[in-house]
Amino acid sequence: MDPRALADDVLEMLVLPSFSRIGYDLRRRMFDWERLDRVSLAGRTVLVTGPTSGLGRTAVSELAAMGARVLLVGRDPDKLERTKTELIAWSGNAEVACYVVDLGSLASVRAGAATILDSETRLDVLVDNAGAMFMDRRVSIDGFELSFATMVVGPFVLTSRLLPLLRAGASAAPPSRIVAVTSGGQYTQRLHLDDLQYVEGEYNGPFAYARAKRAQVALMREWARRLRPAGIVANAMHPGWADTPGLAASLPGFREALGPYARTAEEGTDTIIWLAAAEDAGRMTGGLYLDRRRRPFDRIPQTRSSAAARRELWDLVAALSGESPDLD
Template sequence: MSGLPGVLDSAMDRLVVPGYSRWGYRLRRAGWPATDPEPGALRGGLAVVTGAGTGLGKATALGLARLGAAVVLVVRDEVKGRAARDEIIAAVPGAVVFVRLCDVSSLASVRRFASDLLGEFDRVDVLVHNAGTMPAKRTTSVDGHELTLATHVLGPLLLTELLRSLLVSSPDARVVFVSSGGMYTQRLRAGDPEYRDGEYRGATAYARTKRMQVALVPVLAERYRADGIGVHGMHPGWADTPGVASSLPGFHRLTRPLLRTAEEGADTVVWLAATSPVPRTGRFWHDRRERTTHYLPTTAERRADIAAFWAYCTNAAGLMP
């Protein structure tokens, strides 16, 4: 729980800049020491982090390694993955870090990666869905799906399901979706998940699919509840990462003095993965505190929309509903 009074903390989020900036993180951080995960909290466990070659993914992997987890860096670029592994081992001598290739936007690649993981490990304790993309124009995956949908939603859904048996083998499995505060501007587009209607904008597609992630977290939490698998969503605030710099150069230039470090942005992911007692499953978090998923009444989902969207995704990803 944050050390800030609840009303002030919520107001900072609603005003966006105070809550999402480095100052929001640092003000809240003052009240956190009592909730920090115990040293070695993940010792003996295995964490899988997608998009782990740079930015938030690499910072997440580093944080999990510091807590004792063996970490699988899931990357598309092997050179970046190996460089990230070397950095983590340099920072955490003795850390066990694996580099594995997977394009999360490709369902075949996800299936190959999951099959290899099932043959290599006995359990997965933490699965972090962090891989992201923001194409400037509408682009499709190898399977014909809009690229942000494939990367942020379909690939992660399939990967979670394929690794279900490894997650079940953990005494305390946790799945974390790294969303974005930009999702607050969007409603669930159940009738146009592939962004075929209207003028395509990369930032809008990104925010829409981040909304989709958040809408599906409670669905997945219920799906895996009997298996003892917790499912959590979070957003990192504004963090200074290579992805932000390349995809939103104007935003990055204007806000750079306000941006968090990647480690600050990743803090809540690491906390969700390792804190005790276990956070409530199916919830949405920012800076170690449960947050509302809607600030605008126009973005609220109807049950029928969620059901329709879930049906679309399970069919597209080849899952049993």
């Protein structure tokens, strides 16, 4: 075994250094990473949800600088326009379009997807990045617990509706890609197929978030399996712990404790860009990545899900959302 891989596997087992900027720094040096800013994405279209803050904001800057046409998908029209203006000024790339979508609302996702289908001719990469943590139990306009609505149901419907555009580039080299931005927090929770919306027991915001992220990863594995014949690849990544407005708002004490060991947004975003752009990454599907290497889906045996459970989750989300993705 490559001694670097062995050292990285040991690092990965020690959660604190792995998820902090120590892990990022060691791996970057150890594996002599390819410089992604030299990769050209000219002619390719990349959609990023949640582009107005944190990791998504950094990702769209980097993708625009690499020459992609960038589709900003967010819920606040003013923030989207501001992001677009800043992005064009910073990168000199005017190929930027805004689409208003609240991922917590089925009607908004469907309307936004319809506008994207009318306006765009191709989609090479869909980055499912938007996310949030809610400290008390809230319900979406459609009656779903809000973490589940925003990070599971909304992205499922958006991906499903945009399949015709993803398919347009599927057989090309590199193939179309889906990148799901999850969280290391998903390791702490199992799939709760019997209580997807956290009705039972006392609600806990970080647990609800981790359950939604666990479900997001399980669905990504299903997308990867079901889209394999179509030549579309799907992978998930988690950023470790990155200092973003999202981290500051949801876990201020944890952010303070991390101090200088928190990753920067650029460091947290690196594997998103790698999965979206690197040639090697286009040949892989169905994995979970941190710092450009595939990682286990589970760390605790009790959280492991079977293939049958993941299929059941797909069917439940399809039934709840009324969406049946056209996979043919």
